[in-house]
Amino acid sequence: MIRDNFPSDEPEIYVEKAQGGQYASKLRGYFIVKETKLKFNAIAFGRIGGHNISLNLTKKTLSKLKEFGYDTENFQLLLQRKLVEGEVILVDPTKKSDIRP
Numbered sequence: 001m002i003r004d005n006f007p008s009d010e011p012e013i014y015v016e017k018a019q020g021g022q023y024a025s026k027l028r029g030y031f032i033v034k035e036t037k038l039k040f041n042a043i044a045f046g047r048i049g050g051h052n053i054s055l056n057l058t059k060k061t062l063s064k065l066k067e068f069g070y071d072t073e074n075f076q077l078l079l080q081r082k083l084v085e086g087e088v089i090l091v092d093p094t095k096k097s098d099i100r101p
Contacts (some may be wrong), residue, residue, distance in 0.1 A: 013079065013088045020044070029091070031079065034068050042083060053080040 011031040018027050027042040038061045043054040055076055057065075062072050082088065 011075075011079065011082075013082055014091050015088050016091045016093065018044075018090075027083070029088075033065070033070075036064065036068075038064060040079065042080075044083065051084045053083045055080050055083070 011033045013029065013031045015027055015029040017029070018025050020026055023046060025044045027044055028040075030037050030039045032038075039058070040061070041056045045052045045054070057072075057076065065072050065075055
């Protein structure tokens, strides 16, 4: 069974590192589904054409999502939307605590 409908709190996305400049930023973090932590890398673009995310998931992560029954293309679109809309938890590396927007 392929799942296209996700609970509103799934996935929960954590951004561990964000660095960049005026037009683009590199993001590194993880998201949690089915009590499993899966990593991602992304580049966030802004300005001309609006905001966008270039998301990179490893083959291992994609395989795990398939194993959980997710449609990987739709899942990646969901991750991109949540990242663009700021539905993330920022991890403070100095305090090991989360910052929720």
